[in-house]
Amino acid sequence: MVKQKAVATKEIMSDVDTLERDFMHYLRYHLGRELTSKDEYQLTALIYIVRDRLVENWKKTWDSYQSQSPKRGYYLSMEFLIGRSLRNNLLNLGIEGEIGEALEKLGLELEEVEQLEIDAGLGNGGLGRLAACFIDSCATLQLPVMGYGLRYEYGMFRQIIKDGFQIEEPDHWLGFGAYPWELKRSEYTRIVKFGGYCRSYVNPKTGLLIVHWEDAEEVLAMPFDVPIPGYKNKTVNTLRLWDASAAEDFKLTEFNQGSYFEAVAAKNEAENITMVLYPNDSSESGKELRLRQQYFLVSASLQDIVANWERHNDSYDNFAERNVFQLNDTHPSLAVAELMRILVDEKRLSWDEAWAIVTTTMAYTNHTLLPEALETWPAALMNRLLPRPMQIIEEINRRFLAQVAMKWPGDIDRQRRMSILGGQGEVRMAYLAIAGSFSVNGVAALHSQLLKEGLFNDFYQLWPHKFNNKTNGVTQRRWMAAANPGLRQLLDKTIGESWVTDLSQLSKLEKQLTNKAFRKKWDDIKLQNKQRLAELIKREVNIKVDPNSMFDVQVKRIHEYKRQLLNALHIIHLYNRIKRGDTDNWTNRVMIFGGKAAPGYDMAKLVIKLINNIAKVVNNDPDVGDKLKVVFIPNYSVSSMEVIAPGTDLSEQISTAGKEASGTGNMKFMMNGALTIGTLDGANVEIREAVGEENFFLFGLTADQALAKAGRYNPQDYIDNDHDLQAVMRLLEVGHFNQHEPGIFNDIIASLKTHHDQWMVLADFRSYVDMQAKAADAYQDKEHWTTLSILNTARSSVFSTDRTMEQYNDEIWKLPKIAVK
Ligand SMILES: *Cc1c(COP(=O)(O)O)cnc(C)c1O
Numbered sequence: 001m002v003k004q005k006a007v008a009t010k011e012i013m014s015d016v017d018t019l020e021r022d023f024m025h026y027l028r029y030h031l032g033r034e035l036t037s038k039d040e041y042q043l044t045a046l047i048y049i050v051r052d053r054l055v056e057n058w059k060k061t062w063d064s065y066q067s068q069s070p071k072r073g074y075y076l077s078m079e080f081l082i083g084r085s086l087r088n089n090l091l092n093l094g095i096e097g098e099i100g101e102a103l104e105k106l107g108l109e110l111e112e113v114e115q116l117e118i119d120a121g122l123g124n125g126g127l128g129r130l131a132a133c134f135i136d137s138c139a140t141l142q143l144p145v146m147g148y149g150l151r152y153e154y155g156m157f158r159q160i161i162k163d164g165f166q167i168e169e170p171d172h173w174l175g176f177g178a179y180p181w182e183l184k185r186s187e188y189t190r191i192v193k194f195g196g197y198c199r200s201y202v203n204p205k206t207g208l209l210i211v212h213w214e215d216a217e218e219v220l221a222m223p224f225d226v227p228i229p230g231y232k233n234k235t236v237n238t239l240r241l242w243d244a245s246a247a248e249d250f251k252l253t254e255f256n257q258g259s260y261f262e263a264v265a266a267k268n269e270a271e272n273i274t275m276v277l278y279p280n281d282s283s284e285s286g287k288e289l290r291l292r293q294q295y296f297l298v299s300a301s302l303q304d305i306v307a308n309w310e311r312h313n314d315s316y317d318n319f320a321e322r323n324v325f326q327l328n329d330t331h332p333s334l335a336v337a338e339l340m341r342i343l344v345d346e347k348r349l350s351w352d353e354a355w356a357i358v359t360t361t362m363a364y365t366n367h368t369l370l371p372e373a374l375e376t377w378p379a380a381l382m383n384r385l386l387p388r389p390m391q392i393i394e395e396i397n398r399r400f401l402a403q404v405a406m407k408w409p410g411d412i413d414r415q416r417r418m419s420i421l422g423g424q425g426e427v428r429m430a431y432l433a434i435a436g437s438f439s440v441n442g443v444a445a446l447h448s449q450l451l452k453e454g455l456f457n458d459f460y461q462l463w464p465h466k467f468n469n470k471t472n473g474v475t476q477r478r479w480m481a482a483a484n485p486g487l488r489q490l491l492d493k494t495i496g497e498s499w500v501t502d503l504s505q506l507s508k509l510e511k512q513l514t515n516k517a518f519r520k521k522w523d524d525i526k527l528q529n530k531q532r533l534a535e536l537i538k539r540e541v542n543i544k545v546d547p548n549s550m551f552d553v554q555v556k557r558i559h560e561y562k563r564q565l566l567n568a569l570h571i572i573h574l575y576n577r578i579k580r581g582d583t584d585n586w587t588n589r590v591m592i593f594g595g596k597a598a599p600g601y602d603m604a605k606l607v608i609k610l611i612n613n614i615a616k617v618v619n620n621d622p623d624v625g626d627k628l629k630v631v632f633i634p635n636y637s638v639s640s641m642e643v644i645a646p647g648t649d650l651s652e653q654i655s656t657a658g659k660e661a662s663g664t665g666n667m668k669f670m671m672n673g674a675l676t677i678g679t680l681d682g683a684n685v686e687i688r689e690a691v692g693e694e695n696f697f698l699f700g701l702t703a704d705q706a707l708a709k710a711g712r713y714n715p716q717d718y719i720d721n722d723h724d725l726q727a728v729m730r731l732l733e734v735g736h737f738n739q740h741e742p743g744i745f746n747d748i749i750a751s752l753k754t755h756h757d758q759w760m761v762l763a764d765f766r767s768y769v770d771m772q773a774k775a776a777d778a779y780q781d782k783e784h785w786t787t788l789s790i791l792n793t794a795r796s797s798v799f800s801t802d803r804t805m806e807q808y809n810d811e812i813w814k815l816p817k818i819a820v821k
Pocket of ligand 1: 126555556557662663664668
């Protein structure tokens with residue numbers, strides 16, 4: 001017994017010899033492979049030895065949380081866009097060097113093996129990537145926060161470009177096995193109900209009304225845990241992802257009656273729930289399966305949290321003091337109703353007791369002002385699929401409207417506007433989230449302001465104290481230390497290593513502005529990173545680009561509000577200038593695009609086609625040469641951004657003002673020393689404040705101006721008054737970029753010329769083109785550009801998610817920091 005205990009507490013060693021031996025053990029005995037061929041088995045063996053070292057601290061972290069029972073935070077999100085994990089986990093464990101050496105002794109190269117890791121693409125874009133950055137920062141800050149999400153079998157689709165068109169291919173990221181980082185935790189399996197009906201009883205002893213949800217279909221929720229390590233601090237937090245399966249493999253009765261097919265079909269229907277991520281960004285799908293996914297996440301997670309609570313507590317008296325839930329957009333807002341259901345129906349708390357708990361534990365983050373992204377669900381569908389949660393929502397609304405009536409007696413119009421149940425028989429999820437939460441936040445200063453003034457103004461008047469701002473961020477561990485090793489080295493040498501967990505250290509770089517040797521290294525690193533990006537471009541699309549050109553980059557989801565079209569119009573303008581010989585003091589440019597369009601979003605898909613067609617004309621015109629290249633990098637993803645951001649000179653953040661809630665791509669570029677051309681939108685406002693207005697290429701209408709213009713916008717005015725714009729429109733209209741595909745861009749032309757163009761692309765054309773010319777001139781002044789590049793990094797510290805998470809914690813969650821020993 002004594003001996004066993006000694007073995008169990010002995011720490012696993014991470015010296016080169018042990019790592020080498022462990023690696024070979026996994027490869028040979030666990031996977032049954034040898035070193036002969038380079039393949040994913042080596043990657044898997046490598047991940048297993050890294051995971052072993054995480055599991056040890058994972059257990060310690062879990063034990064600390066259980067024994068100290070601190071207040072816990074739960075981040076509920078339908079998306080976690082993680083990408084690869086190996087490099088990040090090695091960095092956080094601090095064993096990159098040893099692993100590299102161990103592999104080298106075996107004739108392998110860490111950098112090559114790393115490339116084999118498949119992205120965990122369980123998200124669409126910014127919202128999902130934010131969740132991944134948040135849990136990284138929470139672990140580094142030693143905050144007891146757990147992520148809850150879904151283990152989609154198919155993540156974000158893989159994008160292929162064929163003849164200039166986007167083709168979607170399924171992302172079967174789990175391959176034929178499992179995700180090597182995860183641990184299956186079948187002992188925490190939960191049951192989630194759908195359908196059936198509600199039956200009410202009066203308890204004869206207490207006289208209280210009891211509701212039973214009966215005859216429901218039951219789906220199993222199986223948790224898979226992913227370790228989320230902090231930076232060199234022994235904290236390993238948990239991301240718990242739920243997988244759906246049928247409650248019984250075969251319903252024997254149906255099987256015996258010959259309903260074999262129905263039995264298997266029912267199994268499929270259950271498993272469908274976590275089959276695939278909905279690929280819509282900033283628009284809702286409205287599909288029943290999506291609603292099932294949302295409830296599945298919320299119900300399984302809350303049951304899990306409540307069950308854990310009951311293992312250590314015998315009442316709910318201080319549940320609210322010890323738990324807090326952050327809802328990542330309205331996608332998990334059914335949590336409000338589900339926690340009520342659990343507390344009232346299962347734990348037999350009174351409505352008022354339960355409501356007091358819900359409204360002091362739920363916090364909601366809004367991510368968008370776009371009307372097409374605001375979630376509603378038909379009440380009829382909710383009644384059929386979730387009869388009991390829907391009853392609860394109706395009761396919440398009844399009581400809520402009484403409160404509205406008290407505050408504004410007789411104001412029927414306001415009651416109608418604010419009702420959680422809309423006039424078209426829809427449930428307004430954002431209103432449910434606001435009514436059920438003690439905190440409502442936007443994700444950048446401007447966005448939070450616009451929420452209070454516009455979309456949620458009625459609610460702001462009722463509950464001003466609920467509203468607050470939490471400007472987004474990104475983690476510098478992934479987006480600088482891991483993605484930009486050259487920069488990391490230079491920073492470590494120049495200002496020490498503490499910036500990795502304290503980004504404010506970056507301000508020390510300002511002292512280096514006049515240091516010639518430092519500036520030279522800065523330029524060398526940028527050039528190397530541009531070479532790396534040029535290689536990616538060569539590999540992916542077989543276009544040779546010159547790393548001495550200005551790399552002008554717009555990568556993000558393709559969406560009209562993000563205005564890739566405006567960028568495309570500028571490129572056509574540059575092409576026109578080259579063709580007419582207007583090229584004095586020309587700055588060579590590579591215009592780089594990347595991004596996926598939602599498969600059902602025709603206009604966005606057409607924009608991809610247009611960019612590719614422009615690229616084809618421009619790149620093959622001998623008059624153009626290196627003056628201008630246009631590249632569309634297929635399958636934009638976290639791992640491609642890790643190459644793109646460090647290799648960028650100019651970051652395009654050109655959304656119509658008032659439409660981009662925050663943006664986080666803008667922050668990744670800034671940290672890596674890119675300059676920004678952008679509108680006063682989302683976090684661009686704060687980026688410009690941080691770097692200094694003279695160091696930011698600002699253009700375009702403000703949000704107020706855009707709002708004022710809506711309804712009396714006349715694009716023809718802009719065409720009539722601008723020869724450059726006329727020339728651009730003429731090339732589009734004569735079909736210069738679609739000579740063998742007549743008419744295919746008609747919808748784009750029409751969208752630019754209609755009074756109803758919400759995105760007001762042509763309104764900003766002139767100021768955009770002029771500011772682009774200034775950016776091109778600035779690039780020619782190499783010394784000045786280097787200064788601006790250094791300043792961007794030096795002044796980017798406020799955009800670390802470490803800062804964001806500290807603010808969530810100080811102002812919303814109020815969790816203690818738990819040091820894991
Ligand atoms: C950062 C990131 C985004 C968000 O980009 P925005 O420019 O803020 O829209 C989307 N997708 C991926 C893969 C990212 O890394």
